[in-house]
Amino acid sequence: MYESLRAYIEKYASDTFSETDFEVVKKTFTHKRFKKGQFLLQEGDVCKYNAFILKGSMRLYSVDAKGIEHIIQFGIENWWVGDRESLTMLTPSKYNIDAIEDTEVLLITSEELQQLTATLPIFSKMIHTLNQRNFSASQKRIHDALSLTAEDRFLELQKNHPDFLQRFPQTMLASYLGITAETYSRIRKKALK
Amino acid sequence: MYESLRAYIEKYASDTFSETDFEVVKKTFTHKRFKKGQFLLQEGDVCKYNAFILKGSMRLYSVDAKGIEHIIQFGIENWWVGDRESLTMLTPSKYNIDAIEDTEVLLITSEELQQLTATLPIFSKMIHTLNQRNFSASQKRIHDALSLTAEDRFLELQKNHPDFLQRFPQTMLASYLGITAETYSRIRKKALK
DNA sequence: CCCACCTCTTGACATTTGTCAAGCCTCTTT
DNA sequence: AAAGAGGCTTGACAAATGTCAAGAGGTGGG
Numbered sequence: 001m002y003e004s005l006r007a008y009i010e011k012y013a014s015d016t017f018s019e020t021d022f023e024v025v026k027k028t029f030t031h032k033r034f035k036k037g038q039f040l041l042q043e044g045d046v047c048k049y050n051a052f053i054l055k056g057s058m059r060l061y062s063v064d065a066k067g068i069e070h071i072i073q074f075g076i077e078n079w080w081v082g083d084r085e086s087l088t089m090l091t092p093s094k095y096n097i098d099a100i101e102d103t104e105v106l107l108i109t110s111e112e113l114q115q116l117t118a119t120l121p122i123f124s125k126m127i128h129t130l131n132q133r134n135f136s137a138s139q140k141r142i143h144d145a146l147s148l149t150a151e152d153r154f155l156e157l158q159k160n161h162p163d164f165l166q167r168f169p170q171t172m173l174a175s176y177l178g179i180t181a182e183t184y185s186r187i188r189k190k191a192l193k
Numbered sequence: 194m195y196e197s198l199r200a201y202i203e204k205y206a207s208d209t210f211s212e213t214d215f216e217v218v219k220k221t222f223t224h225k226r227f228k229k230g231q232f233l234l235q236e237g238d239v240c241k242y243n244a245f246i247l248k249g250s251m252r253l254y255s256v257d258a259k260g261i262e263h264i265i266q267f268g269i270e271n272w273w274v275g276d277r278e279s280l281t282m283l284t285p286s287k288y289n290i291d292a293i294e295d296t297e298v299l300l301i302t303s304e305e306l307q308q309l310t311a312t313l314p315i316f317s318k319m320i321h322t323l324n325q326r327n328f329s330a331s332q333k334r335i336h337d338a339l340s341l342t343a344e345d346r347f348l349e350l351q352k353n354h355p356d357f358l359q360r361f362p363q364t365m366l367a368s369y370l371g372i373t374a375e376t377y378s379r380i381r382k383k384a385l386k
Numbered sequence: 387c388c389c390a391c392c393t394c395t396t397g398a399c400a401t402t403t404g405t406c407a408a409g410c411c412t413c414t415t416t
Numbered sequence: 417a418a419a420g421a422g423g424c425t426t427g428a429c430a431a432a433t434g435t436c437a438a439g440a441g442g443t444g445g446g
Contacts, residue, residue, distance in 0.1 A: 070340040085329035131324045136278035138331035145338035146371030147263040178339030183403055185425055378395055
């Protein structure tokens with residue numbers, strides 16, 4: 001069960017675990033199952049956990065004044081989800097996180113994460129790599145959101161995450177791209193010719 | 194000259210420098226002046242430096258197929274600019290960075306930064322804080338770009354960075370908001386009533 | 387001092403995207 | 417099998433934003 005986490009950390013740290021170190025990691029994370037629709041975080045609450053997804057998928061989203069959902073991030077197997085601002089500042093979150101499918105995760109609190117980062121070099125290496133990657137990815141997503149048309153954003157999504165198009169309902173994909181479900185449907189039809 | 198860097202690091206690390214540590218920092222950074230319009234980074238080159246702005250302002254932007262500039266980030270006094278992806282992966286950058294005004298910066302290479310982070314705890318604390326803040330800020334900017342209308346993005350900018358509205362030409366502000374200069378002019382007129 | 391250039395504004399029109407309503411299909415529940 | 421819910425599509429129209437063109441005003445270099 002922890003093997004995919006192990007592989008993940010070793011991959012992004014470019015390093016391997018000693019058994020004793022990995023035991024520490026196993027003891028720190030808690031395993032939990034979420035039913036489809038179940039919340040890991042609800043707006044207004046303080047985010048308690050970072051979740052590493054073992055199986056299934058989740059989404060991080062806000063709900064605006066009109067009740068419309070805006071998906072900021074999808075998480076699938078081997079992704080992290082959590083509201084980092086709320087986690088570290090202990091402030092009420094503006095976002096929700098729930099399970100799109102039945103989902104299994106490994107949970108870790110902010111303090112535990114800091115603890116592991118401080119004691120295990122392999123862990124802090126991984127964090128460092130993830131920070132770099134996140135920085136680049138965010139920069140690109142900001143650029144795309146501000147510079148590309150809806151159609152071009154769809155094509156980018158298709159190129160970078162073709163699996164998403166199959167896996168998630170179009171209403172959610174539309175929300176992720178910042179467009180309505182109707183526009184998504186029309187753009188998709190046009191683009192898939 | 195190095196005092197604002199010192200204050201900045203101490204602020205974000207919530208810690209104070211020993212004189213010997215600060216000597217190391219002073220020796221590591223190089224001071225440089227950029228004339229208005231001069232480039233720190235040009236598309237296709239590998240980004241060599243992170244720049245800490247002492248005085249003046251710079252912008253990070255891409256140029257699309259039609260020749261239109263898309264500003265991803267403004268940098269003013271006490272901000273960092275650099276293309277982190279290019280810096281760490283040593284890949285050619287897709288972005289440009291140039292000086293909007295005559296600008297003074299302190300430069301540091303990626304290796305030097307890594308060196309300082311590894312040897313000075315105060316430095317790594319600062320980096321950690323900046324990563325957190327960047328993560329949150331990026332998340333918000335992505336959310337705003339995908340969920341808000343042009344007018345609401347303008348109002349957000351006005352709220353969060355009122356100084357930008359005075360300091361930068363409207364063409365650049367429009368680009369930063371992902372709209373045309375004409376739309377910016379109209380929205381501004383409407384919003385300032 | 388004047389010209390050339392740049393920024394900003396405004397108008398008319400085009401294009402993109404959103405809104406609302408209707409209908410279809412599939413799946414689940416009863 | 418019937419009923420209902422949810423997701424997807426389509427059409428007609430509305431609203432937001434872009435494009436193109438023209439002109440006003442300011443500014444720096446010659």
